[in-house]
Amino acid sequence: MKPPTLSLHHHHRLTIPFLHRPTSISLSPSPRVSNAPFTVRMSLKEDGPSVAIVGVTGAVGQEFLSVLSDRDFPYRSLKLLASKRSAGKTLTYENRNYTIEELTENSFHDVDIALFSAGGSISKKFGPIAVEKGTIVVDNSSAFRMDEGIPLVIPEVNPEAMEGIKLKSGKGALIANPNCSTIICLMAATPLHRRAKVTRMVVSTYQAASGAGAAAMEELEQQTREVLEGKEPTCKIFKQQYAFNLFSHNAPVLSNGYNEEEMKLVKETRKIWNNKDVKVTATCIRVPVMRAHAESVNLQFKTPLDENTAREILSNAPGVVVIDDRAANYFPTPLDVSNKDDVAVGRIRQDVSQDGNYGLDIFVCGDQIRKGAALNAVQIAEMLL
Template identity: 45%
Template sequence: MGYKVAVVGATGNVGREMLSILAERGFPADEVYALASSRSVGREVSFGDKTLKCKDLQHFDFTGVDFALMSAGGSISEKWAPKIGAQGCLVIDNSSAWRYHQDVPLIVPEVNAHVLDAYMAKNERMNIIANPNCSTAQLVVALKPLHDKAKIKRAVISTYQSVSGSGKEASDELWNQTKGIYVTDMPEPQVYTKQIAFNVIPHIDVFMEDGYTKEEWKVLAETKKMLDPKIKVTCTAVRVPVFVGHSEAVNLEFENEITADEARDILREAPGVMVVDSREDGGYITPIDAAGEDATYVSRIREDTTVENGLNLWVVSDNLRKGAALNTIQIAESIINRGLLTKAA
């Protein structure tokens, strides 16, 4: 018998991607439920060659369900994840609601799947596992093998994040503004603080007292939690007029010597990483190339001669997949493959 899986937030960008990836990867599920708010009850969503009708989260009984894959926003997760977990269902949450809770593991399977062993062995646990921020997920996949080799001291990250990270309304805003420019009917910004079409906006999430935005803080806090609390991390997060795919310019300073050639060889062998790094026109990955793909791509690997033991990287991934839906499902797969979950009766 297979597992029973509920996708919470099934009508959103990430929820739809979760359903697609569950089908693509042949996840061992006997039953898959699409859940959403009451206003979306009965709405149809695709699951492989099947069509599922959305059920109401408010009245759904999670007894007997093995996994709840949540992508319905932080406030929904904050309210519902503990209730679902209390019914014996394991919640894998894609929001920021539980990422920094000391009793909730933050997981990228290629980086720290071993943390699941101790968590699932606890007699008393919250039954909540957190998925990291989309930018952090792809970042730590690339950093982990390099940190294991030469120990990262400091990381300077600049992100170039697509509008899909803000949801469907943001993608519509980019589309409508782009069309509007050509027909002299420019719509006013609604989702973003400034025009996003043909522009870049150095502002993602709310501003904090120290001048950083919450998105930038997430990269710092989550990298430290998953990889190493001693790494010094700073970040500038920028929204760019790209529909799907986040890019990152990464500058690293290591404790020990590491060359660009060594880094390239290490990353070629690393799980979840694809190196595309030819020093010629087009010999690198862009967001369009990464859209619809599972890998975290690394290009432009080169030494930073301004510091001792420094490297520069260009990291690109599909934020709806590795940054969200795929990583969530990979966590569930890791739990199954490690024999950590007995199927609900």
């Protein structure tokens, strides 16, 4: 299975391992219709914002480009930024050739919106520099999420957090994109929370290799082949066998026994819901799936909410699709949502451990590169238009 390559100008080729489907892709078509004909969209608009993508060669950086194209995001100009290693390579996008530039302190002159996905240390260094130049930064790392005064935004959930941030106001700003697990969970939990107020939430996650980056996806693919051939699996990214196995999420474990990924769900939920009292606990597990996270979510409510009402609420929730076929025993799977924008929810049922209709169990799946990262950031940028 060869990794797809992105179409590049001249002799430079930039390889991004197995991020969409195992077919050769060029950047212009939507990855959701990889085998179908496509129309090259022309998103260049003279009155649109100037956009920079920081970390364009990474998994989420690539997805930024796909999402901008899919959604006809109207940009006046596009600047592609990456490390020195990638600078100078030419990338073809929407029928135009772009030279990837090295990210420096001078990269943000006349940039209205910068989409960052290059890791926390890069965001911490260059995010404030961009803001100082008047750029609105949408940051995909965890660098600023819990900082007081920096909005942590899921557009369908808490758009009001961005009030007062305006394009072309001459004032830069930082907006943080939440963790992928938090986004996927809250897309389904929030509509129910609005109706009956969640007092306690127990989340168990089943997280795909893509959440750990392109190299982790490659290792899972390599290990699968090795194990099937009776060889010792190569364990470079993770300390243990990943193929045909699952293990506790690889984020560092804290003194309270929770790992950082679990505590992100706890803290970010409270900030996004603007509710310090909601009780949240999480167990995050890495499973041998290529792309898209799944989550089992148990909700306890302040006021009763029956499963039929919950199903109706979720059916009408923006960005959510219900897959809940008990007769056929068919519910959301990672494959259902891979390369899709919507978060899927099913297994909607009353919690039998609680009296009355004060508890529900739901099962949620979402593409964590798409809605869990790139799409959410682009939606934030759209709210600025």
